[in-house]
Amino acid sequence: DIQMTQSPSTLSASVGDRVTITCRASQSISSWLAWYQQKPGKAPKLLIYKTSTLESGIPSRFSGSGSGTEFTLTISSLQPDDSATYYCQQFNSYSGTFGQGTKVEIK
């Protein structure tokens, strides 16, 4: 099975900061990598799919990049509403694996 490893597990940053989260796959997943945002008590929300395609309605301060086994989610200018846990995911119909999550806190 493909394993997904995110880093860091938590990060604390100030409003306006540029924030980067990394996700590594245990084997190549081509570009089929998605990112989700989850707030406490809520269902996850899809932010980005296919590594870098922004889901409709998602602010442009979110971006994704990478290929093969290493991927990144970047928030260009952190906003108070971005306080949440972020998950990467690979999904290929017969299996889906999430990273362990990165909790983003606002200083």
Added chain:
Amino acid sequence: EVQLVESGGGLVKPGGSLRLSCEASGFAFSSYGMNWVRQAPGKGLEWVSSINSLSTDKYYADSGKGRFTISRDNAKDSLYLQMNSLRAEDTAVYYCAREGWGRKAFDIWGQGTMVTVSS
């Protein structure tokens, strides 16, 4: 409005069974692959199972193989998860999620239903 609504969660004893349902509305349910994802209290997301639009392909995480069965009824716009031989470690919020076209990602999620396995 595009929506998924889960039901069927509750308290069950170890070794017991439970059937979760997910009712879809606002989109052509029969055209989409569907999935179950769970989240144990205070933990991360875990993919549980997937089914394609015609029910010809079904897949399971190792944690549920042989105990969980995914199914769907396209005439009723509904997705199901039959869970047998439940264990304490199956305690979680269970979400149904739609696989978006061309995304290999889950673009629509339900609100979740809580399953508690405890004696």
